[in-house]
Each structure stands twice: as C-alpha cells, then as structure tokens.
Amino acid sequence: MSVLSVRGLSIDYLTRRGPVHAVRDVSFELEKSETLAIIGESGSGKTTLAVGLIRLSPRGTKVAKGEILYTKNGMTNDIRKLDDDDLREYRWAECAMVFQAALNSFNPVITIWEQFLDTARAHGLNDRRRVHDRAAELLDLVHLDAGRVLPAFPHELSGGMKQRVLIALALMLEPQMVILDEPTTALDILTQRSIIDLLRQLRQRLGFSMIFISHDLSIAAELADRMITMYAGRVVEHARVADMFYRPRHPYSLGLLRAVPRVSGALGSVASIPGSPPDLVRLPKGCTYAARCPYAIDACREADPPLLPVDTPQHEAACIRWQHVAEVLGSDAEIPVAEKLA
Ligand SMILES: Nc1ncnc2c1ncn2[C@@H]1O[C@H](COP(=O)(O)OP(=O)(O)OP(=O)(O)O)[C@@H](O)[C@H]1O
Numbered sequence: 001m002s003v004l005s006v007r008g009l010s011i012d013y014l015t016r017r018g019p020v021h022a023v024r025d026v027s028f029e030l031e032k033s034e035t036l037a038i039i040g041e042s043g044s045g046k047t048t049l050a051v052g053l054i055r056l057s058p059r060g061t062k063v064a065k066g067e068i069l070y071t072k073n074g075m076t077n078d079i080r081k082l083d084d085d086d087l088r089e090y091r092w093a094e095c096a097m098v099f100q101a102a103l104n105s106f107n108p109v110i111t112i113w114e115q116f117l118d119t120a121r122a123h124g125l126n127d128r129r130r131v132h133d134r135a136a137e138l139l140d141l142v143h144l145d146a147g148r149v150l151p152a153f154p155h156e157l158s159g160g161m162k163q164r165v166l167i168a169l170a171l172m173l174e175p176q177m178v179i180l181d182e183p184t185t186a187l188d189i190l191t192q193r194s195i196i197d198l199l200r201q202l203r204q205r206l207g208f209s210m211i212f213i214s215h216d217l218s219i220a221a222e223l224a225d226r227m228i229t230m231y232a233g234r235v236v237e238h239a240r241v242a243d244m245f246y247r248p249r250h251p252y253s254l255g256l257l258r259a260v261p262r263v264s265g266a267l268g269s270v271a272s273i274p275g276s277p278p279d280l281v282r283l284p285k286g287c288t289y290a291a292r293c294p295y296a297i298d299a300c301r302e303a304d305p306p307l308l309p310v311d312t313p314q315h316e317a318a319c320i321r322w323q324h325v326a327e328v329l330g331s332d333a334e335i336p337v338a339e340k341l342a
C-alpha cells in the first residue's frame with residue numbers, strides 16, 4: 001500500500017521573467033518501508049519537488065496543480081488541503097526532511113542538546129528528562145556518543161557527525177517517511193559510505209519509507225528500491241534500481257550512468273553530458289532533452305513524449321526512441337552500463 005501518492009504535481013516559481021516551471025506533472029507512489037531515489041543533474045527540480053511535498057516552498061512559489069496524498073492507518077489526506085496545525089504535525093511526525101546544505105543550518109551559538117530541546121519544544125514536548133532520554137536514544141541509534149555530542153557546539157563536530165545529528169533530529173517524532181535531500185554531498189567518500197550504511201540500518205530497524213535525493217547515481221543505487229530520473233522538472237524515467245542500472249531506456253538516464261566514474265566510491269559527476277538543460281520559463285517544443293540527445297530524430301522535436309511503460313509494466317520512460325536505446329545497449333543484462341560503456 002502506498003504511503004504517499006503524488007499525482008500530476010506541477011510547481012512554478014513566479015519570477016519577473018514569467019513562471020519557472022520547476023516541477024512538471026510529476027506522479028509517483030511511495031510504498032511502506034520502501035526507498036525511492038530521485039536523481040537528476042543540478043536544476044532538474046529535485047529540491048523543488050521535495051520541499052513541495054512538505055509544503056515548505058519559499059514565497060513566490062505556486063503549486064500549479066496536482067495532489068499529494070498521504071495515507072496513514074487507512075486514512076488518506078491531501079497534503080495540499082491540510083490546515084496549519086495538521087501541516088506542522090505532518091512535517092515532523094509523519095514526514096521528516098533533512099534539507100540540502102543543512103550542515104550549515106545549525107545555530108552556531110547553541111549546543112546540540114539545546115537543538116534537541118528546541119525541536120522537542122516546537123512539538124509540545126517540554127519534559128527535559130524525557131527529551132534527554134529520547135535524544136540519547138536517537139544519538140545512540142546514529143552511533144554517536146550522547147555524552148560527548150549533546151554538550152558540544154556545532155563547530156566542534158565533524159561534517160559526518162553533524163549529518164548524523166540531523167538524521168537523529170529528523171527521527172525524533174518517529175516519522176513514517178523521511179526525505180533526504182543530498183545528505184552526503186558535502187562529505188568525503190568514507191563518510192558518505194558510513195552515512196549510507198547508517199541509513200540502511202535505520203530503515204531496516206525503524207521501517208520508515210524514504211525519498212533519497214542525489215545527483216550521485218552510485219550512492220542512490222545502494223539505498224534505493226526504485227529510482228526516478230528527473231529532467232527539466234519532469235520524470236523522464238521510473239524503474240527498479242536494477243532496471244535503471246542495467247537497462248536504462250531514456251537517453252538522459254543513460255547519459256547519467258555513463259557519467260558515473262568507474263572507480264567505485266569516487267564522486268559522481270554528471271558534467272560529462274554535453275549541453276545544458278532548457279530554459280524553464282520558455283520550454284522548447286517537443287522533448288526537452290532532444291537538443292542534447294544523441295538519438296533524437298525530427299519527431300522528438302514535435303511533441304513532449306508521455307511517460308509510458310517500456311520492457312515491463314514497472315518500468316516507464318518518456319522517450320519515443322527507447323527501443324533504439326535498448327538496441328544500442330544490447331541484450332546483455334549482466335554488465336552494468338557504467339562499466340560497459342566507459
Ligand atoms: N526561489 C526560486 N526562484 C526562481 N527559480 C528557482 C527558485 N529556486 C529554484 N529555482 C529554479 O528551479 C529549478 C529547479 O531547482 P531545484 O533547486 O529544485 O533543482 P535541484 O534538482 O534540486 O538542483 P541541485 O541538484 O542543484 O540541488 C532550477 O532551474 C532553479 O534555478
């Protein structure tokens with residue numbers, strides 16, 4: 001059963017140049033205890049989507065259309081229709097988010113203990129003793145020494161420790177769902193690995209669903225059950241991780257895979273796809289990837305292709321050339337694309 005069902009969601013930023021169509025007609029389901037990775041290069045709309053899901057978009061943002069349906073105990077609510085109180089509750093108790101670049105968002109003049117206390121108070125938990133017990137329990141869960149970390153100021157902790165604290169804070173109210181926006185990007189490779197291992201353990205132990213945003217495919221693949229590729233605000237491919245890695249059907253996913261360095265663990269870079277994404281205010285006619293796509297034909301510039309099943313019903317791509325992509329890759333499903341094509 002789906003915990004979250006996003007249907008036809010479109011989000012614009014209102015600017016002087018006109019609306020920036022940052023998220024366009026996005027639909028997906030998130031099942032209980034499942035991890036969905038959202039990948040795509042910078043500017044593809046990942047953060048806009050994530051922040052939109054908890055309705056924390058900045059001023060000047062307009063949700064043009066769509067539904068965000070959240071189900072708990074058999075009850076379904078549209079997040080877009082919640083009042084302020086219910087929304088506050090939803091944000092922490094149901095769906096917690098670890099924000100991109102949040103490592104710098106700690107208040108530098110208060111201790112980690114006070115950060116826990118503030119968060120707890122914001123949710124009506126005022127019993128210091130209970131908050132302390134809960135904080136210690138959570139820090140233990142993320143493998144930090146509470147005795148050392150709670151009295152510390154943020155600058156006394158390493159990046160990896162701060163990221164663990166943020167994850168612990170997000171879990172304070174036992175959410176059913178956690179959204180992590182690039183949680184490892186600012187960290188070195190070994191620390192990235194330990195955070196990924198931690199998230200895997202936590203998910204197993206606590207059973208929450210997870211939306212994991214990354215532009216690093218190899219990291220996303222380690223955690224995710226399914227993956228969504230976003231390009232210019234749209235979902236252009238949706239697949240189980242193995243299908244995305246071994247049998248991508250959208251040329252953009254293929255481009256991202258080819259850009260993954262072969263030395264495992266190295267920082268992923270998508271810079272090697274030539275060209276740049278389209279202007280999201282004045283979108284080109286047809287497929288928005290056509291201008292960069294090595295397989296584009298005239299028909300690609302006529303109409304933006306819908307997301308449709310390819311190979312299997314669980315695998316969708318928005319490309320009229322997906323069969324050509326399949327031919328280029330061949331039928332050998334045993335070798336990861338990244339290695340085969342490098
Ligand atoms: N407040 C804003 N006003 C206008 N445009 C914005 C605003 N925030 C983001 N955008 C634009 O919306 C698009 C999507 O941005 P978003 O931050 O969602 O991308 P992203 O996939 O998270 O990128 P990154 O990988 O760099 O974090 C980009 O073109 C961006 O320039």
Ligand SMILES: [Mg+2]
Nearest residue numbers: 046047048100
């Ligand atoms: Mg982002």
